[in-house]
Each structure stands twice: as C-alpha cells, then as structure tokens.
Amino acid sequence: MIPLVLLGAVAFADVQRFAVVVGNDEGALGDARLYFAEQDARKMQGVLSELGGVSLMNTRALYGKSRADLMKVMSELRGPIASARQNGNQAVLYFFYSGHADDTALHLGRTTVGWDELTSLLDLSGADVRVAFVDACQSGSMTRRKGGKPAPSFVFDLQERLDARGSVIVTSSGTDEASQESDEIGGSYFTHYLASGLSGNADDDEDGRVTLTEAYRYVYHETVLRTSASRSGTQHPTQDWDLSANGEVVLTELGRANTGTLTLPATNPGTFAIFDLDRRMYVSQVEVQSADRRIALRPGRYLVQERLPSHLAVAEVQLAAKAAVTVDASRFKSGEYEQDVAKGSIDATIRAAKRPKLALHLLVGARGFSDPEIQAGYFPTTGALGLEGRFGWRDGKYLSADFLAGSGTGQLSIDGLGYPVPVDLDSATFGAGAGWRTPEFVVQAGGGLHLEAFWLRRRFPDAGVSDQELFTVAPGLAGWVGLHPGQFEIDLQLRVHYLPYVVDGRDDGMGFSELALAFGYRF
C-alpha cells in the first residue's frame, strides 16, 4: 500500500501536496465529548491519501493531540514545503480539522488555537496554495474574520502545475451554528458529505475529477438538506476564497492508480451504505437518483446495502485497483436487519467512545499511621512508590486500581524503655477505588471509596526479635486534586484507611494515610 502511494506521489512531479489532518473528540470544559471527530479525520486522511495525491510522507495526522502538537507539525512541514518549492515544485497544503470550536478558537482537547492563529500558521507554512476544511461548531467565524466571499470559478488540473497562490477555507457551519454529528451516518454531516463527495458523489460533470467548487456545492447542499430538520438547527457551510489565479482546484481524481471505481447506476435508485469489509469500517452513504453515482475506493471487499422497509438489500463487491464495478439490482440479495454491518460499525464506534479513558499514574509519596502514638510506637512513616490505573467515564464516574509499596527505617519509642528500638518497615498494598470527579477542568478533583489489600512487615535489625507480618483488608476513602493539562495529569492524592486490627489490646482501631503525588498520562 505505501509503495503504491509513494509512487502515486512521484507522478505529480510539479505539484507537491501536503496534508495536516487533525481530529479531537475532546473539547474544552462543557464541550460534550464527540463520538466521531477523530474517526472523521481518519476518514479524510484516507481520502486525501488515496484520491488527493498526498503521500503518507507528506501527511501529518494528529488525533486527540494538543495545540503544542499542531504547532510542532506545522513547524516540521515548513522544511519539506520550502524544499519542494526550491526544487521548482508548486506546494499545496491541505488542512483538515474535526472537533470542537467556538467563535474564537479551535478546541484541541483542553488547549485552544485561535482562528487568527490558525490562519497565520497556514500562511506561514510557505505553501503556495492552502486549502483548509474546518468541521467544527461556529467555524464560520474563521471565514467571517477573513471577510472573504466566493470568488469566480477556477480550473486547476491536479497533474499540471498550479499557477496560483493563496488560500481557500471551507467551514462546516456558520458563525453561530453547531456542527452536528449523526449516529445514523456514523460521523459529522459535513465530513461525511465532504468525504463521500471527494470520493465521487460530488463529481457533477462526471469527468472523474472532483473540484473544490463541486465539493463545496455538494457538501453545502447535502449538509443543509440533512440538518434542516435536526433539533440543533440547519447547518450552513461557508467558504472563503483568496486565490490569485484563474482555474479550478481539483481535489481528487477518481481514476488514480491505486483505486477502483464502484458505480451505483440510476436504474436502481435509493440510499446505499458502503462498508469496507477488510478494514471493518463504514465508508460512505450514497444517494442515487436520476444519475449514476461513481465512488472511488481503495481495492478491497465492500458491502453495499440498502435499507428497505422490510429487509436489507445487500451486495458484496470485490474491487481491484483500476477496476470499475457496477453494482446493479441483480447483485443485491435480501438480508435481515440483524445483519446490518454498517449500523453495527457505527454502534461499535459509539460504544468505543463511551468506553472509559485510562490514565496511568506514577505515585510518589508516603504512608503513615494517623495516631501519633501508633506512629511513634509501632509503625513509623515511610516513603512509598507505586502505580495506579484510573478509568474515567464521560459522566464523571471513575474506577481505579493501584499498587503502592512502602519501605523505610525508623525507631520505635516504647514507654518504659530508655532506648529507641530500630525497626525496618515494609508495606505493600493492592487497592481498588470507585468515585466521582469534577468536570474536566484543567484543575480537577475527585474522591470516593477505596479498598486495599494491605501487607505489612516489621523487622528489628540486630535485636534478636523475629520479623512480624500482617495481611488484612483495609476499607477507606480517597480524594485527589490536581492539574490535567492535555493528556498529562499531576494529582495530589490522599487516602485514609481503617485498619481492622487490634494491636496489643488497643481496641480503638488504627487508621493509616497515604499521601502521594501522582504523575500521569491519559490515553
């Protein structure tokens, strides 16, 4: 696959294409976690790679990453772009973003990139032509700030040197509109129709090429149409043109070397879902009305299905490179709704998004007993080191599992003895916790129940006294507060436990605490 793609890139000797693809399911505080943003970005990366002439080497993909990562890749691309231009090539940069935003900035997780800053980053890339697709709420703020308006149509050929300079920005929604995801189509409306448009649905003149104008027209029409009845209101994509040349920007070519073409003929109209059986991925939804629809796809096995009132019509297709397959009515067989693989794929994506996120923590701290007399006479405070895994759900619940080992030396002060008793204290705990955390601020706190399997050993060096060990289960409470910038987490944790053990007739029970700094990373 990769060699073919690279070979494809070589074919465009005079035009070097670069792409930065960014997807982030998470947003700022108060942003509901998105189900499909990162998946949409991956889908667009595939389209740009397979049909848009962007080699893997020239692609930078950021999924769930932060502002710093975007700054880094934009900086990294300046070298290759400058190199391409020095070699006499024209440099084209595609930027795609899918995620949260507001009227001032993109939300890359907890970090933000201002619209103006993004524009500057694109301008500073050094590419002759910058084409940006921004699928985010209120993303129209970006085009509004530029004050642009649609320009006359251009015609550029992918295989010819682009005699143009400037930028084109296409956003998924207006300045005060939400960009919507749909469980039905398994993604955001905008990206879904952009991807399927670039794959061939937008090829109005059926010349095997999808231009920016065609793509925009198709995306605009489909997005407005499909969102007009939604609760969040109609979503209107916007565009801003700032290109200093005549011509049309061709975004994808359906007949590229490593793709095949799947045709859904007008003789069998309807709405068809296409599922990639090899990669277990929902690809596209295609509407066929009065004209044939051609979709460019990478070679592989595909399932084409139409949802009819009583059953599914299902066709399995093997598509080879450069091949053209027509899926007419004769290829469909009847299937049950339980076998709806496209719907199953969407559901799986939603389930995956609902799964908890895992954060791993390195714990560095101390373990000690709360009663000063117990501490002085039995168990000195020791240092502690451990690991914790914390699973956090979208609604604030969390479950944790941890291991903490403590070790240290001390001296016991025992009434009636005129000398301290040296002691080595070792301990180890396996803990499990359940609780709730505050919403995902940069500063975050949480707390709940915590249960520990507790092992403790005392050794008395040079005292001629046998080692003593204890194993028990200690119930308790845990609380933490910390900073969670991006994927990183630094928490101060405090756990307080009751030790159900009576030592030397002290029937008031014992409590012990663990105070630790937790250095973590959230996956």
Add this chain to the structure above:
Amino acid sequence: MPLLLLFACTGEMSNQIFLDDADFLAALPDESRQTLGFDADTTDATARGLGDRADLVDLSVGIASGVNSFVLRTLGVVDAVRELPPSERTEDGRRWGPYEVDCDVSAAMLMSRENGVYGWSVLGHPAAGEDATVLYGTHYAGTTVAGGDGTFVWDQGRWAEWCGTSETGLMTVDYDNREGVDLFVVVEDWSTEGEAPTDWAYAYRRTSDLGDFQYRTVTDLEADGSDALATVSVRDRWVPRQGGRSDAWVTGGGFGATTWTWSQCWGPTGRLVWQGDSQDLLEAVGDAADCLYSDAAEVDRL
C-alpha cells in the same frame, strides 16, 4: 464485606516483647524511687538565711545526701543497662551483657520473672579471681510493675576486693513504692581504711502530704576532735510546704550516759521557729505554740 474483613487478617503485630523488656526494667530500682528527699522548700532553706537555719534540718539533709550518694553509686550499675536492649531474651528472663566495667571487671545483669516476682542480680567477672554477685535484689510487682516493693543488696566488700579499694560493707535497701516512697536502708559492717566496722540505719517515708525521716548516727557533735563520739537518734517529720519538727536524742560523747533531747520546729523554708532542749543548754527560741507538731515522736523504725 464484613465477613471479608473478619477473615482477612492474618499474621501478628505486637510490641509485647519490648513491653516485657520495659516490665523487667520497671522492676529494677531507680533514682526517683530509691533516694531520700526533703520537701523542696525545706531543702532550699539550707542555702539561705544562715542565721535562721534549723541545725537539725541541716544535719538531716546532710545525712540524706550522704545516703543518696551511696545508693546512687550503687544504682549506677543498674542504670547502665537501662540504655541498652537486652542481649538475650527468654519468655521469663532477660540478660544484659556481659559488658566491660571498671577495674578489669566485666559484668552481666540477669533477670527472671515468675508470677509477678522479679529476681535480678549483677554478676561480676574479674580478670583475676572468681565470679561473684555484687548486687542483687527481688521485686514484687504491685498494681503496676514499678508500683511494688522489694529489696536489693550491694556487696561493697566484693567490689573493693576487685578494685583494691578500702571501703567495705553491705548495704541493704528495703523499699515500698505502693504509696509514695518508703525506704529502709541498713548499712552493715561499714569500714573505711581499717576503721572499726559500724552499722547505720535510715528509715524514710514520703507521701504527698507528709515526710518522715529517722536515722541514728555516731558523730562528733561538738566538733572538737574528741574521741568521745555521741550517738544521735533523729526523727524529722514534716508537711510539705508547711514546715516540720526535728527531735534528737543524744547520748555518749560529752553527755556520757545521760540522754539529752533537743527539739527544733521549723517553717516552710526551714526557718527556725522554736527550739528547746532538756537541759537548757541551748538558747530558747520562739514559742512552742508555733510548732506544726506539738510533741516529740520517738525513733520507732530502727
């Protein structure tokens, strides 16, 4: 969950072995319980108002100080082991040492316990000569181990033999720590540099609201270097922070077979408030009505 917690505990944590160490140490005599002390204000009086000082208080404090220094020197051997963990532990026994001590002698302390009775001894091992016990005792635990009673004995003669010193004698201290401090100290056959052995005895009782010190000593009462020493029996009784009364019975010396009685009453700081004697040898001072105790009490424990 309760069942889990109930059955989850295994193993044992305990300081019992060290608490037993502390019990053994509590059975040993120590400075705070086996020394003599006057009421603090009264003792301080010896250092102030020379003209007003009660002579018998002065004498008693001096005697007590001498007894204390002897007892403390003895207890120094015991105190040494308080700073060290036992060298060997058994369920009802402890051993400390042997450690090198003075005079090329190594010493070990052995202790045993049975039904609240503690026996202990310091066994000396000289570089030359036979092993011998120089200090030994028995302690009966009370409501607490330390709050009991017992006896210990110091064999000064054995120690002098090892170290080549001239002091010999045997000191026996009976003590009762159950209420306040009660000591009965007997020194037998005490001799220094070949002098004729003498016996001394001291009885001391101190609670929170009274003090009682009785002793009998032989002294040059007139301090004129005469060989005719007087036997002086003294009893001091006092109430802390209020004052007390000292009565002395003197025979021998310049008095021959006659018994001369000498009484002094003193205030809270040891200041003399009344003085009288049986033969009007001393200047009468004050009014007997100012005495805390109106009558003399005889030495009855010696």
